[in-house]
Amino acid sequence: MRITEEALKQAWHRLAAGSDLLDDAMFPPTGTSYGQYEEHVEDGYTGLFLVLEEDGTVWGHSGPYDEVFVAEGLDEALYCLAEEAVRGLDGTVTGRAGLMDRIDAGWGRRFRGGGADGTAPAPPCGRDPLEGFAWIAGSWREQAPYTNLTFFRGERVSAERIALLHGADPEQVAAGTRLSDLRGADGRADWDTLGKSYCFGQTGDWTFLLYHDTPPGAWADADAFAELGITETVCLSACSAKAIYTFDYVRDGHRVDDGGIIELIWYDRGRSPFDRRGPLDFVNRAIRRAELDHPELTDEFALYFHALETSLGLGLPREDIEEGTVRAARWARRDG
Template identity: 60%
Template sequence: MSVAGRILTPMQISAYTLKRAWHQVSAGSDVLDDAMLPPIGTSPDQYERHVGESHGRLFLVLDDGGTVHGHIGPYREVFVTQDLDQVLYFAAEDAVRELAEHIAARSPGHGPVANLVSGQAELLDRINPAWGSRFRNGGMDGTRPSAACGRDPLERLAWIAGSWREQDPYTHLAFFRGESISAEQIALLHGADPAQIAAGTRLADLRSMDGGTFDHWDIVWETCCYGKAGDWAFLMYHETPGSGPDLEALARLGVTEAVHLNATSAKAIYTFDYMRDGRRVDDDWGVLELIWYDRGRAPYFRGGQLDFLNQAIRRAELDHPELTSEFELYFHALEDAFDLQLPRQDIQEGTVRAAQWTRRNS
């Protein structure tokens, strides 16, 4: 293990070894001159007492076995490790974030949004180039991120992020992937009218029932749009008849992966669900809220099942500092990680396939 270039022999981590190692790192770096090691406790219940706020900064919980649990709030565990170098890296990552925010806010002609992430990377480079590389990767290893994006970040999926926050065009955006599945099958499974599916009804056809607009038409809550984009079938809707299909029903249809985004703008709740091979992938975090994503901070458990999303989000942050909306950045990361997309022209012009739920016509 290395601490800013120093070689450490394996040892059981204790509060003493953590403090001593942090002193060695900070003493050898002008960046960490005045930076304090995150507070250390023995239980996440001590978070607010040690940190002084309900969430936000890093808190280190050290158990009897020498394992360190990183917490951002009492209920949000963001990493678990017995590797001293990793603990010190995460502590440095937390420290330089606050410093980068201060520097970025004072940069002439640039706001904190534009410079925050690259500023964090540069500060970590100065402490330890391997740590800067690890930060740019966004994951747990030290490899460099993939090649720069080089395309319009809003062209495939992220174009819809802004309006989706206000539940426009629909509250739910759901994507399904599997061998030989069709968008029609997905729509029928959720309760779409078989006659309208067979007739190839379009969104514009449904709009014409209300003089061309959904603005004041209650029936919009009992409709869906669907189609295929790349490898994924997509389904957009506000609500479904009943509770919708369960994971077993989707598996019987041949669905092996599903991504589900839900917006409840009145409550500012935006959630992400990922299903793979018949089970939810969430590192036992439960409901994953998009507002947990904070620019420059990996939103999901480090080294966990969703670490590939941490890496995709970091690539999006570095490639597209011009995106001021974190929802647009997050959606761009989703399209990069999963190859998700939605047909913008079809949706906006009303040529996307659509149907009412069966109960509307029963």
């Protein structure tokens, strides 16, 4: 059932009247179609705009084509409006949580949980994120050490087999070649070597494969991949020249997403990057926990990677990669 503009406006005014924090919070303009929002953007409007659909869904858009929330029902719409209002009152996620407490204690708990249903927040992780997966976030944005960070999980997955099926040189895999072996006397590898090589290994129950590109024919042996019993894959890819960074998660043969490849550039601290009722809401919760635990981290990518570690268990061996002792191999030589 559609929530009318008048019903939502009256409910918002009642809420604002009961909290001094919302005295100056204006009710945003509304419409019943995305086209009306586009018209506002074309006219130069940059604030929050609500689209009220017939099924009761309320979409919150801000600025030029930036979707900031999707709410179902009056209570959730009011919660999302309050969450947007406190963004302008405190620049920290911890501070906003306290302000949400003052508006409604239940909303404060919901905000700390990071999800849509008010589930209690996860316990603090209790560790330094830069000692975990987050350490690589900064250099990865510049495509270092590799453009693609790919992870595989399954009963019979092995790092060596994954590397071979992607076209790694069997002799180097068998010999236990290390990244340092691919470098020259100055300790560096030229671009041709890096562009046609892999690093691979195991962290926890994930096998990782790092690379810039794969040779023709990689992934061609579908039967061999099927024998590995891969149940989950995660691929993070970076293109620094275009500022495009993606997160692609596949579980049991199905992509887990909100309707397409996720571009990490859209993460905005204090906002849930994924649909709060969607299959990636568990990442929303992990990100909110990271924001609350680690306000000292100013790099949103580091926070995001830390959340992927706590929610999915991803990781990379920092010392092995930095010292060049991680397993590595060039592309296999091809006859002709």
